[in-house]
Structure formats: structure tokens, C-alpha cells
Amino acid sequence: MSTMNDVAQRAGVSLKTVSRVVNGEPNVSEQTRRKVDAAIAELDFRPNSVARNLRTGRIDLIGLALPYLSQPYFSSLAEEIMREAERHGLTVLIELTEGDAEAELALVREHGPHLGGLLMYPVGLSDAQALTVARTVPTVFISERAYDAHVDRVAMANREGVRALVGHMVSLGYTRIAALGADHTGRPERAAAHLRLDGYRDGLRDAGLPYLPELVLEVGTPHWNRQEGSAGMRRLIEGGIPFDAVVAFADALALGALHAVQEAGLRVPAEVAVAGFDDTDDARYAHPSLTSVAPGRAQIAREALALLNDRMNGTVDQEPGRLVVADFQLTVRESTLGGMAAWGGA
């Protein structure tokens, strides 16, 4: 590992001049610059970011706090964010919270002060705690839950997305549309479920269809998975309640529902249409491929980093928190259209 000093000696200039060249500062003659560049190349010198960070106080390392990595939505979000961060010249440090408020706070206490910024998908954090986090380190939350007005947040178009999904179903002639994944506990960490249910109601209202509580299925676990989806759907089927479409609030639920429906001998989409939310890879590869709301992951990543960048540069230091809602896309596949695309098509 060569240092700036080595480069300086080799180029026959002072250390500071090398620093100037490396950082593209002005007031270096073309000739010197070339000499230094040559020496840098010869020694394969790379500035020591540790030392640089120490000196400047700026850190090009940002944290990304997620509950899990093993769930498709989070791993693909992480991928997008890492790609976007690279464009900003930032390195991403992923931290797992397992959805525990304690861990979320501990992480911030521990690493927060030594991170340039933090992107966090909070789960257990209360309003007050979120504020604490944001005061420790420049933070942008990626969350469906509305926090106190003083923190920045990027969210999905939960409500509009499901509304559009219902509209899509209606336009295809389905009228008894079940909702899968509702939550009636009202707990704030289930905000996504609440908003999506609102969207479901909106969609029905748009179409002049009645809201039928018996078509609204609550599921149990805190995180939506296939088992829950399948179990919920079976309850509906066994209850003998007629339905011709299912809007699931997550792809995992939809995939579970798909199974239960097919297991019951119903054809998808001929007899029952199924759609999900998240547009994960699993949805694309399902059989039949699953219609889903793509929440604009790339845009979420982009916006989150844009907001964070502002915070890190102090551009918006005292502003109240900003909220960005990403655009969504309705990705229509076989599970609501039938026979139009080969299995596996996008």
C-alpha cells in the first residue's frame, strides 16, 4: 500500500500537491499534474479513505437498515439502493434489525455516529424514536408508516396501487373481488395493510361496487408469507362465499392464494383472477405468472438517495421532513388475463 507521500517523492513534488491532483483541485500546472498522475499510476496508489474520512469528517459510507435480507422485497430493494448509491459515490453498509425496535435503536447508537447517513426501513420504531434516530445521523426512512412531520420519508403508492389493481379487475368483468392481507388491529407498524385496504375500498367505490366484509381476509403473522395467503384463501373457499377475484396485499400472499385456489380445482384466471403487490421475481416466475403492482423500487432508491444526499450536505438542515411517494406500475400478467402470454413472460 503506497501512500501519498510515496507518490510525492516519486513525482518530486510535495505531498500537498499530490493531494491537489487527487482531488482535482485547481491551481496545479498541467505539467505537474501529469508528473503526479504518472507516479500515481506507477505505484497503483489509491487514497486511503479511512484517513481521508478522519480528516474531512465526511464519510462516504451510508447505512441501510432492513429487517431482513431473506425476503425478496428487501433483497431486491437493497440491490437497487446499492446500485444507486454507487452513482453517488457512496458505499452501503447493510444492517439487519430483524424488525426489532431495540435492534433498530442499538444499531443507530452503535454505528450511527460513524456513518455519513442512514437509510432505514423501520418496523418497531415509535415516532419519538424515529426522531432520535434522525437527530443522531442524517436519515431517510423508507416506510409506509407515517412518521412525525420532522423526518424525511419515501413511501410506495400503497393506496393508489391497490385502487388501480381493483380497477383493473373490474375492467375485466370481475365483480366479487376478495381482499387478502387486511389488518384490523390498527397497529401503526401495519400501515401498509391499512393503506392498501383503503385503496381496495377506493377501487370498489370507483366501480360502484359494495364493500363486503366477508370478502376481506385478515392474515395473522406480522410478515406476509405464502402460508398465510394460502390459509386465508382456504378459509374463504371453505366458507362457501362466492368470489371471482383476489387482490392480495403482497406477492407472497398472492402466491399462497394461487395455490389454494388451484388446489380447490378453480382455474386461474378463467374462474378466479389473482393479483399481488410488490412485483417480486417470484411473481414473474409463478404459474400462471402473477399480475402485480410494481412499487417503483428503482424510483424509491433514487429518491431516497436524493433526499439523503441533501441531508448529508446540510442543504435542508432545518426544513421539516419531506415525503416522496413513488410512482407505481400495474404489471399485468397471466393471472388476470389468461392465455395471452407464455408462462414466464414478463
Next chain:
Amino acid sequence: MSTMNDVAQRAGVSLKTVSRVVNGEPNVSEQTRRKVDAAIAELDFRPNSVARNLRTGRIDLIGLALPYLSQPYFSSLAEEIMREAERHGLTVLIELTEGDAEAELALVREHGPHLGGLLMYPVGLSDAQALTVARTVPTVFISERAYDAHVDRVAMANREGVRALVGHMVSLGYTRIAALGADHTGRPERAAAHLRLDGYRDGLRDAGLPYLPELVLEVGTPHWNRQEGSAGMRRLIEGGIPFDAVVAFADALALGALHAVQEAGLRVPAEVAVAGFDDTDDARYAHPSLTSVAPGRAQIAREALALLNDRMNGTVDQEPGRLVVADFQLTVRESTLGGMAAWGGA
């Protein structure tokens, strides 16, 4: 952000004494230690790891280079590794290579010198390049491909795992067992496929069954996914070749196969048994739940970090590379047993 200096002033001792206390060094009186601890608590002081790293040259940050995060095997591996690293007091920096040798090298050139160590799941790296990487930074490869004898590597029991899987099938009475996921290109980056095929042959030989080339299905893409699994299985079915079991070399392939088999009207496992490799969550939640070889992810994480730790401490500096093969477990579920467990069990 308070510094050691602040703590020193507050406690009325020298900066170095604070350093001693923080690092648990001897030769500090109990009384002083208490004073310092109190000051640390009052100021909520946390040592600046950037400065510490600069001074000591030791870095508690290790890289984890993976091709993707969005594939279940990798994201769950990453989770395990992060958990294990925490136990060693290390922080993990995940880097994505997209399976490109160029990116793998670039990453090492760029970040390598400033990382304490590196865990890498190489894809495109040649033998010579792997050695280059290992010389840049203490490295442990997690890879099925055998590299040059001078690098450390942790691998799965590819061959033994599939062999056991075939044995399991045989013990249940299946005799025409198809292999899904073979590779005949011989390209070294497909080592996993080669080893698993070897295991398949071993299993047949153990049982005294003939190796039938028409039951061995090659798949196309570099990474195994459901579409490929399903396409391969359909070729087999349409070819009219009789079979009563499928050993897929990856869960994704097995899930695709499951669909194709069921689509063809065959019951699993009554008429056809299906099993995979990797033991991902998807396998557990599939319908029927999928028998799979669990490659010992936790052990892989543990061993990889143990090896890396040695390298980082220079304990084994000049030794030739070491190879650890993790134990595997055969996780038997409905897709080979039938009717014994409720869906989603195990």
C-alpha cells in the same frame, strides 16, 4: 460527538488513560477506571472507529462479495454471515459483482486494500485472478469450484448431498430418477453442476441402478431458475420417457419441475417424487413442501469466518490454502413422502 479528549478532561485524567480504559488494558487503578467509565457514560462517548483503524491499521470491516442479493440462496447466506460476523466483532460490507469477473476484480482493487478481510463467492474469477485477490487482502472463497491450492475455500457437500438424496429416493422405492440441472459444457464456473451430477451417479451406483442419459436434463441459463426447471421437465414429459422421481440440482429448478409435473396431471409424490438442493424458504413454503438438501449455511458462515479470522490475524500466513466442506442435511418433506405432514410443515 465527543472525543477521548473530552472524556479525559471531564475525568481529569490524560487522554491515554482513557484509551487504556476503553481498550481494557491493565495498569489502571480501579478508582481511575471508575472515574473514566463515569465520564464516558455521561458524555455517551463512543470511540471513533475511523481514527482507531487509521492508527492501528486493523480494520474490523470485512467485505462480502456476492453475485446477487435477490436470489434466495445468496440473501440467506448473507444473513448468516452477518450474524456470524457480529459474533467476531466484525462488520460486513456487502458488494455485488453480478457474476462478472471484471467487477469482481475491480471491487478488490478498489476496496480491497481498505478492508480487513474478504469473503467472496466468485463466479468469473480464474485461478490466477483468485490468487491475485487473495494476495491483495486476506480472503476466503465460498465456492464450489476448486481453485488453486493456495487459497482458502469453504464448499458445500455437493456430491455427497445429491448422493444421499438419490439414496433417499431409492429407499422409498423410486427407480427411474431423473437429474435436472446437469451441465455438459465442462466450464469451471459450473462446478456445482458437475459435482452434483457426480453425486447423482454415485447414488445410482450405490443402489445398483443404471445411469440413463435420457433421464439427465441439462438446463440453459447460467443461473438456475424456475423457468428452466419447468422447461427441462416438460421436455422430459413430452419426450414420453418414463420416470418416477426428479432430483433437481437447485430448489428453483425443483420448484419449476414441480409445476411442470403437476401441470401434466401427475401427482406429487404419489406418482412422481421431487427434491431440490439449497433448502431455501421457497422449498418449505411450496406445495407440496419440497424435500431438499440443506447445505449447512450456518456452518458455512461459521467456517468461513473462522478461516478468515486466522488469515486476518496472520496465524496461518504462509500455509497452503485450506478447504472446508460443510456438512449437509437431508430435509425430507412432502414432495418425497406424501401425506405425512401438513402443508408448510417442517
Next chain:
DNA sequence: CACCGGAGATTCATCGTTGTCAAAGAGTGA
């Protein structure tokens, strides 16, 4: 009583950079 050993604490230099400030050279106008 002078001397020694050792625990407990301190001072000073240092890791590899960047910010500040001053010095040296080059060019300009009077």
C-alpha cells in the same frame, strides 16, 4: 538512608490525509 523495582499515569510521535497560510515565481503596468 540511598537505591531499586514496578505499578500507574503521562508525554510525544504517528497513522494518511486535507485545510490554512505563507512563500516563491511569473507576469503586469507605471
Next chain:
DNA sequence: TCACTCTTTGACAACGATGAATCTCCGGTG
């Protein structure tokens, strides 16, 4: 030629911590 810019360059301190060397007591010895 001199005073005065403006550009280019360098010396030095500093970021926050640790390692080496040193200093200060204090009790124990001969």
C-alpha cells in the same frame, strides 16, 4: 526597475485514536 497582482507550490498543524518511551510515586531492601 519597483510595487503589485495572480498563480503555483510547499510547510505545518490537525482529524481522533494508539504505541513507545518516560516520568512519578511508593514501598521494600541491604
